[in-house]
Amino acid sequence: MELHVQKYGGSSVADVDKIKNVARRIVETADQGNQVVAVVSALGDTTDELIELAEEVSNIRPKREMDLLMSTGEVISSALLAMAVADEGKDARALIAHQLGIKTDFTHTKARILNIDDQRLRQELEAGNIVIAAGFQGITEEEDVTTLGRGGSDTTAVALAAALDADECEIYTDVDGVFTANPQVVKGAHKIDRISPEEMLELASLGAEVLQVRAVEFAWKYNVKLHVRSSFNDQIGTIITGSDEDMEDVEVRAVTSDDDQTRFTVLDVPDKPGMAGKIFGALADADINVDMIVQSSPVHKEGANDISFTVSRTDSAEALEILDELVETGCGSELTTDDAISKVSVVGSGMRNHPGVAQKLFNALGGAGINIETISTSEIKISVLVSEKQSDEAVQILHDVYEL
């Protein structure tokens, strides 16, 4: 008997018919002789609606209470899905945070999993029950409910698959898998059959919304094979696996863009030791990730640099507040922000062995008259900052030039 962990995203359970469809899929998997743990996200836009309600009620919104509030979306969907499975003639048990034994730290709204006490889970499976697990939530040592951040149900699924040593971990979503580029933007974009966790991690970090970054890290660390696929058809999706057999070593696996970025520039940062550290330290203390850093020393300014970098737009209001205060206390003369930018990236583990990948990128974009404002690279990715209105064109050109 195999044990399958399946995760169904909010779009897969967005309405009554879709919930019933998911229930049938779960029962089908069980009928093939498998044990099933199905992790479910909140129905459609429930989480956003709960956040709106909180914003109406409170300006302060303590994170502990926000977590408790947001966790209810997944409690509701897990209870409903368990009922729908019952209608298909199988015994199902919805389990929520304190029952799943997902112990986290105290970082409310983006808690990290510390360990999993899977006693109750195993007990239900051994009793022959299908388990419907409420995604996105954990519990602290003090029994307070936490949430795992946007997309956290992916992490729930991977963590449970790792703890239970599952044979499969399927991530069901509303697309057919991971694509070489966004098919709504790029002609010729197609599904990727297999991708390494390393590549997937870069893609997820760079704005591909199909999987939460932390889920990919977790899967990589615990060697969980992921299968990203559609809940609306039976096609094989994208397999994310560390074992390289069968996997073609291509220079570029996919092209992606992320418009959800704000660029900050602090002008005239005094050229003294520790100034950059002060800026980035303050942002790091607030848990804000910074990318695409450029420091320039204009010739006409002596003893001062301009420092420019991007942050995700969800963090930009908080970053603005922090940076404003730093500028006021003498860390620079002025602060400018720019939302009309896009980070375009190419990712491929073959880059390591194929020289000339960067060359090709610069030539192609330069030839099309697309100005590259900033560059950042890792071993297996190249990101460039371009103007937001040229972003789609840049992605199409790169998709073509690497023959994806």
Next chain:
Amino acid sequence: MELHVQKYGGSSVADVDKIKNVARRIVETADQGNQVVAVVSALGDTTDELIELAEEVSNIRPKREMDLLMSTGEVISSALLAMAVADEGKDARALIAHQLGIKTDFTHTKARILNIDDQRLRQELEAGNIVIAAGFQGITEEEDVTTLGRGGSDTTAVALAAALDADECEIYTDVDGVFTANPQVVKGAHKIDRISPEEMLELASLGAEVLQVRAVEFAWKYNVKLHVRSSFNDQIGTIITGSDEDMEDVEVRAVTSDDDQTRFTVLDVPDKPGMAGKIFGALADADINVDMIVQSSPVHKEGANDISFTVSRTDSAEALEILDELVETGCGSELTTDDAISKVSVVGSGMRNHPGVAQKLFNALGGAGINIETISTSEIKISVLVSEKQSDEAVQILHDVYEL
């Protein structure tokens, strides 16, 4: 320092402004130097909406999953109310089933409280926090969430007040207290200042929706003084207390009617030992309460009786199914039902010492041409079944005749 338990019903937190109003009330109580535990129901119609959603998704609706689903209404309202209190400048902690330590039996959808482990509650109060407790919910030995039945938040409040030995247990609602009759129906109906738990228990059982029956039982048993009052003004409401000092011993304290009843009549029940027991036993097994029982032996029928009784309309579908089956297997010749009836009752602990209360009732209704179909009495109440369309008139007449 006093400890106050306050309960706010769904209508008191029906919208954002009302939630903020309740938060201010709680903070006011705390500012007077009191510790506060506020028990909250689901916002407005949330519970009904959740039930509707479940009905769309599933025909079976296992009770365990229904409880989990329904409990989210109170989790949402407790989190929101805690946030609103934070905006008023006080530290509040929302606590839900597993944190409140309200241990219940396994009777899902109408669980009974077994005991309360108040460790976490006391810890939060000692830390100077206001506790916002999610009402209506408990947890089994196996850590599954249960609910305490309609109006269960009243019971939560009374149970917590008993466990914590609170100085006050205030039940906030959308009316000014307990009335001598429904003021929307009866001219001259007015608020009752004090009422005994015994009388309140009869009133709650007879359709007065202001308090859950079980909450009154609990308050009586553990000697918790209740104060039913409005969340929309500062007037003193109705005090429910067992200590009789100050309390006038009136023959009738209040008149109430309950249209939410269905009368069943089983015709030609064979006059053999055990037949009635079979019928009422089957209903009791399904946890259906039966009232206003009449057995008649028409002269033209030998060896058979007609048995007639009422059940609450929420149970009537289930009762119909059970009774249909019994009739088919020979417990009677035919089953008839009647929804157009109303149970009108007068309640007063003074009845014990004042003879002639029943006499007055029969004369008054008879004089007005209102036909009494069935009578049932206890030591402190008289209930009569009348036609639904004469119900309001009957209540007004009785309210006048007992000079309330």
